[in-house]
Amino acid sequence: MRMEMKTRVATNQFLESPITTEIIRNALSSAAEEMNASLARSSFSPIIYEMKDCSVGIFNRHAELLGQSAGLPIFLGNLDDCIKINTNYIGGVxxxxxxxxxIMNDSYLTGTHLNDITVISPVFYQEELVGFTANRAHWLDVAGQDPGFSMNATEIYQEGLRIPPMKIYDAGVPRKDVINLITTNSRFSEAALGDLNAQIAACRTGEKRFHGIxxxxxxxxxxxSIADIFRQSELMDREMIAQIEDGVYEAEGCLDNDGVSNEPVNVKVKVTVEGENITIDLTGSSPQVRGMTNCGLAQTVSACRVAFKELISPDAPVTGGNFKTLNVVVPKRTIFSAEQPAACVFYYSALGLLIDLVVKALSPALKEKSAGxxxxxxMIITFAGKDPRRNASFLNVEATAGGWGGFFENDxxxxxxxxxxxxxxxxxxxxLEDKYPFKVTTYGFRTNSGGPGKNRGGLGIERGYEVLTDExxxxxxxxxSKTPAWGLFGGAEAAKPEVTIVEGDKEEKALKVNAKPMKNGNKVIVRTGGGGGFGHPFEREASRVLDDVIDDYIDRQTALEQYGVVIKPEVLEVDEQETANYRKTNGK
Structure with missing residues (x-):
């Protein structure tokens, strides 16, 4: 039996009034929200102001997180490391x-691809360094071999302009030569400059609000109050981990390939729980590959933090007090610890799998918190070319939604x-249709894509495009597609992704394509995968299966073959007796 948790701290051991602490906690979060609003409203690129491919944070002088807004978790988990890296580069605070x-974007330092630009600004109050504001946003183009980014790069030099930590404002004065060098090396230099200014403005907004607090x-x-907030976060982590049975938990899977070969890219996870500590060990994952699925170490640590937070107090906000009991082990020169000259454009593909695998590994010990x-x-689709309506170049980069796994309580x-x-x-x-020469031909949920289960996996989507330009x-x-979304506790796996390219009467299936010429009238239909099921499908209430048929989430055949539910042919009603017979004959 595990020993009862004994690290609870009496209220009188905290340093500040709980009421004051909560006011300051929320004030810092609000300041970060305002930073994010400033960035989105003043940026030039739809990928930032519409799609919100950005994150912001406020930190103390030790680069510990004080407040953040909703954003990309994979960004938020390592902005603190970027501040520390920057501080080390300049020789100290x-x-x-x-x-x-x-500014910086070096993949081996920030962990992300070169399009993700990180901007950092120190915050002084009465001539004393009190903290930092930082943000990261995706720029459309950073001078790679293809517009946006390539799907077939084999080294980072093909991916764009690599920026080590570099000062772009010196004591409030812009270094115009440096800024011009960076923004001129973009195919969309005006947007790059506008987005950079938006990122700087976001930092200034955070600084102003921090001063106000x-x-x-x-x-x-x-x-x-910050010390109290950190202590609360750490204690909560420790209490939750202490409830997990000590042991070693493992899981593995693979990506389809690295983009330049057909070899799978392996991801192996070993999670060790010991007392109040968790270690995530990625030993056994693929060595650094020739294609673009390599990732800088900082972002790997960030992904492990995301996986940790999915299971450990997911409803509580993240602060600088979290992750004190998390240790990440990554051997050198693997896909999770990329070194020069590794290509890193699709660094996040392996990270998404890594996060799922941590949940899978720990699911035997955390059934009620796990999901398929x-x-x-x-699931990126990108179009680049010339828009005849404006006689101008365009670039549209889209990430596509899909289904999440069923879990203990629901679909x-x-x-x-x-x-x-x-x-x-x-x-x-x-x-999309206003800014780019395309027509969206279809957009909706993909029938039968969710993994069958007592609680069904979520559905992927189907999104179709018709090209309206010859360039x-x-x-x-x-x-x-090789490791589709798996189910847990008897749940089944979900549908795999699929893309159909239609050129006249010719159809082609492909998941990875680089710079394929498209003409007016060509169509592309993207179908993403669903989430894995949770629990055996025959345990799902027949009425819920019927509702899914009515909503077109599944068809009658799937209702019968996967869920064992017989629906009367003439009406949308469950045949209770035939369903019972079918499940008894074909059940577990």
């Missing part, structure tokens, strides 16, 4: 000055973005 702004409560009170796997990847969510992207939004049809190129990156 004493070298920051009020008004400084730094300190001015209202005083630096000492704010510092004490989700559809797994960002999985349908048409939701993948786990690394969090608050990422789909691009509205109206925006367009198609890029695709869809994943997880």
């Amino acid at each position: 004493e070298n920051y000055k009020p008004g400084d702004v730094y 300190i001015s209202r409560f005083g630096l000492e009170t704010v510092t004490r 796997a989700h559809y797994g990847d960002s 999985g969510q349908s048409g939701l973005i993948n786990n690394v992207n969090g608050d990422f939004k789909n691009l509205p049809i109206e925006v 367009a190129f198609l890029y695709l990156w869809l994943e997880r």
